[in-house]
Amino acid sequence: MTCFRPFLCIMLAxxxxxxQQGMARPIRNGGKLLLTNGISSLEGASGGGLTPWAVIAGNxxxxxxxxxxxGTLVEVKDYxxxxxxxxxxxRDRIELSYTHQDFNTNEIGAAxxxxxxxxxxxxxxxxxxxxxxxxxxxxxxAIAVGVQxxxxxxxxxxxxxxxxxxxxxxxxxxxxxxxxxxxILLSATARLTKANQMGLLGFGGGKQGNHTLxxxxxxxxxxxxxxxxxxxxxxxxxxxxxxxEDDWFDAFAAVAISRNVTATIAYAxxxxxxxxxxxxxxxxxxxxxx
Amino acid sequence: xxxxLSLLLLQAxxxxxxxxxxxxxxxxxxxxxxxxxxxxxxxxAFGGQDGIRRIVDRFVAINFADPVIGEIFANHDKVRLKRTxxxxxxxxxxxxxxxxxRDMASAHKDLGVQxxxxxxxxxxxxxxxxxxxxxxxxxxxxxSKLAPxxxxxxxx
Numbered sequence: 001m002t003c004f005r006p007f008l009c010i011m012l013a014x015x016x017x018x019x020q021q022g023m024a025r026p027i028r029n030g031g032k033l034l035l036t037n038g039i040s041s042l043e044g045a046s047g048g049g050l051t052p053w054a055v056i057a058g059n060x061x062x063x064x065x066x067x068x069x070x071g072t073l074v075e076v077k078d079y080x081x082x083x084x085x086x087x088x089x090x091r092d093r094i095e096l097s098y099t100h101q102d103f104n105t106n107e108i109g110a111a112x113x114x115x116x117x118x119x120x121x122x123x124x125x126x127x128x129x130x131x132x133x134x135x136x137x138x139x140x141x142a143i144a145v146g147v148q149x150x151x152x153x154x155x156x157x158x159x160x161x162x163x164x165x166x167x168x169x170x171x172x173x174x175x176x177x178x179x180x181x182x183x184i185l186l187s188a189t190a191r192l193t194k195a196n197q198m199g200l201l202g203f204g205g206g207k208q209g210n211h212t213l214x215x216x217x218x219x220x221x222x223x224x225x226x227x228x229x230x231x232x233x234x235x236x237x238x239x240x241x242x243x244x245e246d247d248w249f250d251a252f253a254a255v256a257i258s259r260n261v262t263a264t265i266a267y268a269x270x271x272x273x274x275x276x277x278x279x280x281x282x283x284x285x286x287x288x289x290x
Numbered sequence: 291x292x293x294x295l296s297l298l299l300l301q302a303x304x305x306x307x308x309x310x311x312x313x314x315x316x317x318x319x320x321x322x323x324x325x326x327x328x329x330x331x332x333x334x335a336f337g338g339q340d341g342i343r344r345i346v347d348r349f350v351a352i353n354f355a356d357p358v359i360g361e362i363f364a365n366h367d368k369v370r371l372k373r374t375x376x377x378x379x380x381x382x383x384x385x386x387x388x389x390x391x392r393d394m395a396s397a398h399k400d401l402g403v404q405x406x407x408x409x410x411x412x413x414x415x416x417x418x419x420x421x422x423x424x425x426x427x428x429x430x431x432x433x434s435k436l437a438p439x440x441x442x443x444x445x446x
Binding site for chain 1: 404405406408409410412413416426427430431433434437438440441
């Protein structure tokens with residue numbers, strides 16, 4: 001099909017997502033169960049804090065269009081990190097997200113020759129499609145695949161650090177399931193990436209210039225309708241010669257303050273970042289979803 | 291006379307006074323849509339048959355009054371719904387009942403239930419169970435038996 005009018009094409013594509021048989025069901029507001037939309041991961045995909053889940057942004061089901069927005073702070077020993085972003089969920093099937101990240105090097109910036117308070121920043125455009133299954137209801141777990149295009153717009157600086165470039169694409173697949181019989185959610189993700197520290201320190205390096213396969217996972221226990229606690233792990237590539245990159249861990253508590261607001265607090269261990277070890281601290285996020 | 295009587299019996303097995311007639315069917319525990327729990331742990335967690343009856347009565351009352359999904363219930367036979375829901379829950383929770391109602395697909399045919407309605411129903415059910423003091427973990431264990439029925443309940 002040739003598309004002369006992009007808007008029409010998008011509408012046709014959306015129509016193709018509509019139910020094929022019977023009468024069309026009305027578009028409606030309505031909700032997922034609390035917390036089952038996930039929070040917003042650092043790179044903007046819905047899921048845990050460090051890793052995507054096979055869930056779609058927003059509170060809507062296959063009969064609606066959802067929306068979420070988040071603000072995230074990470075304060076570790078020597079660095080400050082902020083990100084903010086938005087995501088839309090189309091019929092609980094497709095997620096499109098945008099997130100902007102800022103990573104402030106504080107005093108370390110001076111030591112690295114970048115200047116005190118030098119900040120790396122990055123834009124991430126993400127797309128995810130849930131290809132099968134359901135987080136809560138079906139016996140088949142939710143299964144999704146996604147891409148994240150990352151661009152940090154600081155080519156000269158990340159090359160000086162030893163990276164091969166300032167843009168890259170991550171590809172991932174996630175499998176997620178809420179086991180109601182135990183109130184436990186498990187999620188696993190496989191990611192192909194060449195990003196250094198998510199891409200904030202560029203892509204590729206002297207040790208490894210290509211995409212490598214990395215594994216990530218979350219486990220959460222739902223204590224009540226509104227509260228879940230859990231932990232996450234994210235294996236990381238180690239591409240740069242000058243700075244070792246460690247795997248990430250966190251332990252979190254997420255609280256659905258209302259139907260539309262979820263607050264998350266976590267203790268995060270991000271290991272060595274840009275030559276400075278033991279970057280541990282707190283992760284805070286406020287997310288709103290409709 | 292006996293023909294009418296047998297027809298009545300076939301139309302609504304074990305019907306209570308006040309129930310409207312439904313198309314004939316043969317009662318079968320498999321219509322409950324899930325295998326019962328083993329042991330008496332879940333029955334106890336729900337307060338036995340008395341607790342289950344109070345939860346069902348409250349659950350049905352909340353649903354009929356609900357601003358979102360109330361209209362799905364509006365023309366429903368409340369007497370029959372309370373009885374069959376009680377039997378279904380009691381059977382699955384292994385609290386000593388048999389289920390005489392219809393299977394889930396037949397019982398929900400043409401109701402136009404959407405996924406969001408189903409989630410709303412889970413929330414009203416959580417409310418009814420919480421009011422009766424059922425722990426969140428036990429609530430979820432029971433929901434894990436009911437959740438796979440969604441495909442038979444919602445409008446495709």
